[in-house]
Amino acid sequence: xxxxxxxxxxxxxxxxxxxxxxxxxxxxxxxxxxxxxxxxxxxxxxxxxxxxxxxxxxxxxxxxxxxxxxxxxxxxxxxxxxxxxxxxxxxxxxxxxxxxxxxxxxxxxxxxxxxxxxxxxxxxxxxxxxxxxxxxxxxxxxxxxxxxxxxxxxxxxxxxxxxxxxxxxxxxxxxxxxxxxxxxxxxxxxxxxxxxxxxxxxxxxx
Numbered sequence: 072x073x074x075x076x077x078x079x080x081x082x083x084x085x086x087x088x089x090x091x092x093x094x095x096x097x098x099x100x101x102x103x104x105x106x107x108x109x110x111x112x113x114x115x116x117x118x119x120x121x122x123x124x125x126x127x128x129x130x131x132x133x134x135x136x137x138x139x140x141x142x143x144x145x146x147x148x149x150x151x152x153x154x155x156x157x158x159x160x161x162x163x164x165x166x167x168x169x170x171x172x173x174x175x176x177x178x179x180x181x182x183x184x185x186x187x188x189x190x191x192x193x194x195x196x197x198x199x200x201x202x203x204x205x206x207x208x209x210x211x212x213x214x215x216x217x218x219x220x221x222x223x224x225x226x227x228x229x230x231x232x233x234x235x236x237x238x239x240x241x242x243x244x245x246x247x248x249x250x251x252x253x254x255x256x257x258x259x260x261x262x263x264x265x266x267x268x269x270x271x272x273x274x275x276x277x
Contacts, residue, residue, distance in 0.1 A: 074094045074095070075092050075093070075094055075117065076092075076093045076094055076095060076101075077092065077093045078090060078091075078092055078117060079091040079092075080112055081105075086109060087107055087108070087109055088107065088108060088109075089105060089106075089107050090105065090106055090107070090108065090115070091103065091104075091105055092104040092105070092106070092117075105204075106204050106205060106206065107204060107205050108205060108206050108207070109125065109161075109207060110125075110206065115206055116206035117206070122196075122197050122208055123197060123208065124162060124168055124197040124208055124209055124210035125161060125162060125207050125208060125209065126159060126160060126161045126162060126171075126200075126207065126209040126210075127159060127160060127161075127162060127168050127171050127172050127175065127209060127210055127211070127212050128156075128157050128158075128159045128209060128210075128211050128212070128253050128254070128257070129141070129157055129158045129159060129172045129175065129176055129184065129211075129212050129213075129214070130157060130211055130212070130213045130214075130257050130260075130261075131157075131158070131172075131176060131182070131184055131213070131214050131215060131216045132215060132216070132261070132264075132269050133215065133216060133217065133235060134215050134217065136266060137237060137238075137266050138264075138266055138269050139235040139236055139237050140157075140235070140236055140241065140258070140261050141157070141158055141176070141180055141182060141216050141233065141234075141235060142155055142156070142157060142158075142233070142234050142235075142236050142244075142254070143155070143156055143157070143158055143179055143180065143231050143232065143233050143234075144231070144232040144233075144234065145229070145230065145231045145232075146229075146230035146231075150249075152249060153230070153232075153249075154249050154250065154251055155244050155248050155249065155250045155251070155254060156250065156251040156253070156254040157251075157253065157254045157257060157258075158172075158175055158176050158179045158180055158233075159175065159209075159253075160174075160175035160178075160179070168195065168210050168212050169186040169188075169212055169214075171212075172184055172186060172212035172214065173186070176216060177224060178224040178225070178226075179224075179225070179229075179231055179233060180216070180220055180221070180231075180233035181218060181219060181220050181221025181222070181223060181224065181233065182216040182217065182218045182219075182220065182233075183216065183217055183218045184214050184215070184216050185214050185215050185216075185217075186212060186213070186214040187213045187214045187215065187270050187273075189270060189273065189274075190213075190270060190272075190273025190274050190275070191273060191274065191275045193275075194211065194213070194273045194275070195210055195211060195212065195213070196210065197209065197210045198210070200253070209253075211257070213270055213273065216235075220233045220234070220235070221233075238261070238262055241258050241261055241262060242262060244258070245258055245259070245262075260272055
């Protein structure tokens, strides 16, 4: 049951827009709420209630006796700082999440990506990222990487340092650096992963 009374689009930007909502609280008082979205007006989740992944985060490890995980140390404008995160990006029209992951991995790190499709299907379903201020769902994609790190495909508006981190470096990053929350939770999972079966945690058989 909706609590929304009115919906007003406040901006008209290419990539991200702000909406103003009015509602009535549980005491019967009027209220205001604001959220941002990448979607066109007819595609905002308030109107469609769809759950389709719009972006991906990539959990990718090397095929080594002691796997390393692919990370990016990227400048982010909203915080004016470099933040550690997993490679990620938006899914282009017509792409699957796995195809988007392979494209984004190559663009951001220069590495080639092979998707792992085992484990529980729900590990790859879309989940909302920050529903307090955005209607964007994202999905995780898992797999392996190989090749040499490269910045050749970085856009001029991107400041990205790609790296392959072992468990000691991941522990240091989580202890000392600024990290996106999506990356932090998956890096914690990486710390507990079995080097011989790096995706065993996706079976979720506790």
